[in-house]
Amino acid sequence: MFEYQAPLIETKPVDMPISYLNSRIFHIICYPIEVSQYVTDILRLRDKQLPSPIFIWEPTPECALKGYMQSWIEAMKMVDIIxxxxxxxxxxxxxxxxxxxxxxxxxxxxxxxHMADKLLEHQIGLNGNGCVIIRASREGCLVATKERKEIIPTY
Incomplete structure (x- = not known):
């Protein structure tokens, strides 16, 4: 069973230095209900001249319960990779x-x-062309889009 070993430090987009806000990729670790606000805040605060960043969402372990599926579906629409x-x-x-x-x-x-396909049945990303990466312990990970699935072994 997963357990945090230290107190959580919650960082909001408004806490980030400007140079961080202009990053090309954002890795967000949060509950699904927070994804929309984080993405919206980052886009609002960053330089509008820059291209859209890539958003990676790593769900917190506590929200991996069957009852959270609808909130995951909503969150997945806002990110490029889960x-x-x-x-x-x-x-x-x-x-x-x-x-x-x-x-x-x-x-x-x-x-x-099978698990990746269940998520890919729903929209991932603003245009529905997002990606699922399932971290799979000693097996490496599965990188999956609607068109392609590939197991990347550990090394």
Missing amino acids: LPNHEEIAELLGLISKDYKKNENLLTNEILI
């Missing part, structure tokens, strides 16, 4: 529960692709 781990996505999809014992079956290519 970055859950295999256990979080399995729990969100109802394949396991918080009290499960380690299940190695979650790390098969077929299950990882």
